[in-house]
Amino acid sequence: xxxxxxxxxxxxxxxxxxxxxxxxxxxxxxxxxxxxxxxxxxxxxxxxxxxxxxxxxxxxxxxxxxxxxxx
Amino acid sequence: xxxxxxxxxxxxxxxxxxxxxxxxxxxxxxxxxxxxxxxxxxxxxxxxxxxxxxxxxxxxxxxxxxxxxxxxxxxxxxxxxxxxxxxxxxxxxxxxxxxxxxxxxxxxxxxxxxxxxxxxxxxxxxxxxxxxxxxxxxxxxxxxxxxxxxxxxxxxxxxxxxxxxxxxxxxxxxxxxxxxxxxxxxxxxxxxxxxxxxxxxxxxxxxxxxxxxxxxxxxxxxxxxxxxxxxxxxxxxxxxxxxxxxxxxxxxxxxxxxxxxxxxxxxxxxxxxxxxxxxxxxxxxxxxxxxxxxxxxxxxxxxxxxxxxxxxxxxxxxxxxxxxxxxxxxxxxxxxxxxxxxxxxxxxxxxxxxxxxxxxxxxxxxxxxxxxxxxxxxxxxxxxxxxxxxxxxxxxxxxxxxxxxxxxxxxxxxxxxxxxxxxxxxxxxxxxxxxxxxxxxxxxxxxxxxxxxxxxxxxxxxxxxxxxxxxxxxxxxxxxxxxxxxxxxxxxxxxxxxxxxxxxxxxxxxxxxxxxxxxxxxxxxxxxxxxxxxxxxxxxxxxxxxxxxxxxxxxxxxxxxxxxxxxxxxxxxxxxxxxxxxxxx
Numbered sequence: 001x002x003x004x005x006x007x008x009x010x011x012x013x014x015x016x017x018x019x020x021x022x023x024x025x026x027x028x029x030x031x032x033x034x035x036x037x038x039x040x041x042x043x044x045x046x047x048x049x050x051x052x053x054x055x056x057x058x059x060x061x062x063x064x065x066x067x068x069x070x071x
Numbered sequence: 072x073x074x075x076x077x078x079x080x081x082x083x084x085x086x087x088x089x090x091x092x093x094x095x096x097x098x099x100x101x102x103x104x105x106x107x108x109x110x111x112x113x114x115x116x117x118x119x120x121x122x123x124x125x126x127x128x129x130x131x132x133x134x135x136x137x138x139x140x141x142x143x144x145x146x147x148x149x150x151x152x153x154x155x156x157x158x159x160x161x162x163x164x165x166x167x168x169x170x171x172x173x174x175x176x177x178x179x180x181x182x183x184x185x186x187x188x189x190x191x192x193x194x195x196x197x198x199x200x201x202x203x204x205x206x207x208x209x210x211x212x213x214x215x216x217x218x219x220x221x222x223x224x225x226x227x228x229x230x231x232x233x234x235x236x237x238x239x240x241x242x243x244x245x246x247x248x249x250x251x252x253x254x255x256x257x258x259x260x261x262x263x264x265x266x267x268x269x270x271x272x273x274x275x276x277x278x279x280x281x282x283x284x285x286x287x288x289x290x291x292x293x294x295x296x297x298x299x300x301x302x303x304x305x306x307x308x309x310x311x312x313x314x315x316x317x318x319x320x321x322x323x324x325x326x327x328x329x330x331x332x333x334x335x336x337x338x339x340x341x342x343x344x345x346x347x348x349x350x351x352x353x354x355x356x357x358x359x360x361x362x363x364x365x366x367x368x369x370x371x372x373x374x375x376x377x378x379x380x381x382x383x384x385x386x387x388x389x390x391x392x393x394x395x396x397x398x399x400x401x402x403x404x405x406x407x408x409x410x411x412x413x414x415x416x417x418x419x420x421x422x423x424x425x426x427x428x429x430x431x432x433x434x435x436x437x438x439x440x441x442x443x444x445x446x447x448x449x450x451x452x453x454x455x456x457x458x459x460x461x462x463x464x465x466x467x468x469x470x471x472x473x474x475x476x477x478x479x480x481x482x483x484x485x486x487x488x489x490x491x492x493x494x495x496x497x498x499x500x501x502x503x504x505x506x507x508x509x510x511x512x513x514x515x516x517x518x519x520x521x522x523x524x525x526x527x528x529x530x531x532x533x534x535x536x537x538x539x540x541x542x543x544x545x546x547x548x549x550x551x552x553x554x555x556x557x558x559x560x561x562x563x564x565x566x567x568x569x570x571x572x573x574x575x576x577x578x579x580x581x582x583x584x585x586x587x588x589x590x591x592x593x594x595x596x597x598x599x600x601x602x603x604x605x606x607x608x609x610x611x612x613x614x615x616x617x618x619x620x621x622x623x624x625x626x627x628x629x630x631x632x633x634x635x636x637x638x639x640x641x642x643x644x645x646x647x648x649x650x651x652x653x654x655x656x
Contacts (some may be wrong), residue, residue, distance in 0.1 A: 002412075003412055003418075004412075004416060005418075006416040006417035006419060006422070006495060007412060007414075007416040008497065009416075009499060010416045010494070010601075011427075013426075013499045013502055013503055014429075016503050016506050017502075017506040017510070018435075020507065020510050021510065023538075023539075024510070024514060024538050024539075026540075027537065027538030028537075032538065032539075035543055037356075054435060054514075058429055070605070
C-alpha cells in the first residue's frame with residue numbers, strides 16, 4: 001500500500017468535510033447537487049483514493065509493504 | 072524487566088487527584104453530551120420526547136456541564152500534570168490540592184442539582200425560592216436562578232483559583248531551589264493562563280457576588296441587566312481561551328513528540344502565551360455588538376483587540392505544523408507534502424489532536440465573521456454561532472482532550488489503553504459527526520435560523536436557505552449529533568474498560584517534547600510575569616472603564632427596578648401565532 005491503513009482512514013474522513021463544503025460552495029455558482037449526488041461524489045472520491053492507495057506504486061504489480069509506525 | 076517511568080510512578084499522590092479530576096470531567100461530558108443529542112433531535116423535530124419548556128433546562132445543563140465542568144476539570148488535571156512534570160517535583164501539599172478539587176466538586180453538585188430540579192413538576196422551595204436555574208449558560212438577568220446556582224458557580228470558580236494558587240506555590244518552591252533556571256515551558260503556559268483566569272473571573276465574581284446573588288436572595292430589589300451582562304462577557308470570552316490553552320499546550324508539547332520530533336520554537340510558544348495573557352480579556356464586548364446602551368466606539372475597540380488575537384493563533388498554527396513536519400522528516404518523510412504520510416496516523420492521540428487543530432482552523436474563519444462588527448449583524452444570535460463554538464470548544468478543545476486522555480489515563484493509572492483501534496475510530500467519528508453538524512448549523516445561521524429556540528418551526532413562514540433545504544439541514548444536524556453520540560459512547564467505553572485493565576509495564580515514559588530552539592533563545596523578559604500581568608490589567612482598564620461607567624451612568628448600578636423572572640412557556644398557540652404575525656406579516 002502507498003499509505004498505511006490508518007492514514008487511508010484519515011484521508012477518507014477528511015474527504016467528508018471537503019465534499020460537504022464543496023457542495024455548499026458549488027451552490028454559489030448555481031450548481032446544486034442533491035444529497036444523493038453529494039453522497040455519490042464522496043463515495044467516488046473515497047473509492048478513487050482507496051484504489052490509488054492499494055495500487056502498486058512501482059507499476060510492476062509488486063505491492064509495497066504497508067508503511068509502519070517506527071514507534 | 073525495564074523500569075516503568077509513567078507519571079503514576081513519579082508522582083503517585085498527584086496522579087490520584089488528576090485521575091479524580093479527569094473522571095469528574097468525563098462524567099460531565101457523558102451527561103452533557105447525551106443532553107446535546109436530546110436537543111439536536113428536539114430542535115430538528117426528528118424525535119421529541121421532552122416538553123419544549125424543558126428544552127431550556129436541557130440547554131442550560133448541556134452548556135454548563137460541557138463548557139464549564141468538563142473543560143475546567145480536565146484543565147486542572149492537565150495543568151497539575153504539566154507543573155509537576157516540568158518542574159520535576161510534586162505539589163507543595165497534596166491536602167491543599169484535594170481541597171480545591173473538593174470545592175470544585177461541591178460547586179458542581181450544587182449547580183447540577185439546581186439545574187436538574189428544573190425537570191420536576193413542583194420544584195421544592197428552598198430559601199423561599201423554587202429550586203431551578205433555567206438561565207442558560209450565560210445566566211443573563213432578568214432571568215433569575217435559585218441562589219444555589221450562583222453559590223455553586225462561586226465555589227467552582229474559587230476552587231479553580233485555589234488550583235492556581237497550588238500551581239504558583241509549586242513553582243515558587245521550585246524557584247527557591249533553582250533560582251537561575253528559566254521557567255520550564257509547560258509551567259510557563261500554566262502560569263500565564265492562570266493569570267488571565269484571575270483577571271477575567273474578577274468580572275463574573277463581581278457580577279455574581281455583588282449583583283446576582285444578593286438579587287436572588289432578595290437582599291437587593293433590582294439589577295442592571297446590561298451591567299451584569301457586560302461583566303459576564305468580560306469573563307465570557309476569556310473563558311474560551313481558558314478552555315483552549317490546555318489544548319494549545321498539548322499541541323505545543325505533545326504533538327511534536329508524537330510526530331517524532333521536537334517543538335520548533337520555545338520562544339515563539341512563550342510569546343503566544345504572553346499575547347493570550349495580554350489580550351484575552353479586553354475584548355468581551357465583541358459579544359455585545361447588538362446590545363443597545365454600549366456606544367459603537369467601544370465596540371470598535373473590542374473588535375480591534377479581537378483581531379489582534381488572531382496573531383497568536385496564527386503563530387501557533389505555524390509553530391505546531393513546523394514541529395510536526397520536523398517530526399515527520401525525522402521519521403523518513405520527504406517532499407513538499409509527502410512528509411504528511413510519515414506522521415503516526417495510527418496513533419489516536421496524534422490523530423485526534425491533529426484533526427482537532429484542523430477543525431480549529433475552520434473555527435478561526437467563522438470566528439472572524441463573528442468578530443467583524445458589521446458582518447456579525449448577519450449571524451448574531453443565530454445557529455451560526457452555535458456551529459462556531461462546536462468547532463472551538465466542541466472540537467478543538469473536546470477532541471484534543473479526548474485524544475489526550477488516551478495518553479493521560481494510562482499515565483495516571485498505570486493501566487494500558489483498552490483498545491487503540493477503537494480510540495482511532497472514535498476520534499475519526501467525532502471529526503465526521505462534527506463536520507455534518509457544524510456545517511449545517513453555520514449554513515442555517517446564514518438564513519437567520521435562531522439559536523436557543525426549542526421549536527424553530529413557524530406557521531406561515533418558511534426559511535429560505537441559499538443552498539439545500541431546511542429539511543436537509545435538519546437531517547444533517549441530527550445525523551451529526553447521532554455520530555457524535557456514538558463517538559462519545561466509544562470514548563467512555565474505552566475509558567471505563569481501561570480502568571478495569573490490570574497494571575501494565577508497557578506504559579510510555581512520562582515526557583514531553585524537547586525543543587529545536589530552547590528557552591535559552593528566548594529573551595528573559597518573556598518570563599517577567601509581573602510585567603505582563605500589569606500590562607494586561609492596564610489594557611483591561613482602557614477597554615472597560617468608559618463603557619462600564621457609561622452603563623452605570625445610564626442605567627444605575629442596580630438598574631431601573633428589574634425583577635427576576637423564571638423562564639416559562641405558555642402553550643397558547645394563538646398568542647404565539649399572533650406575535651409572529653406582528654413581526655412577519
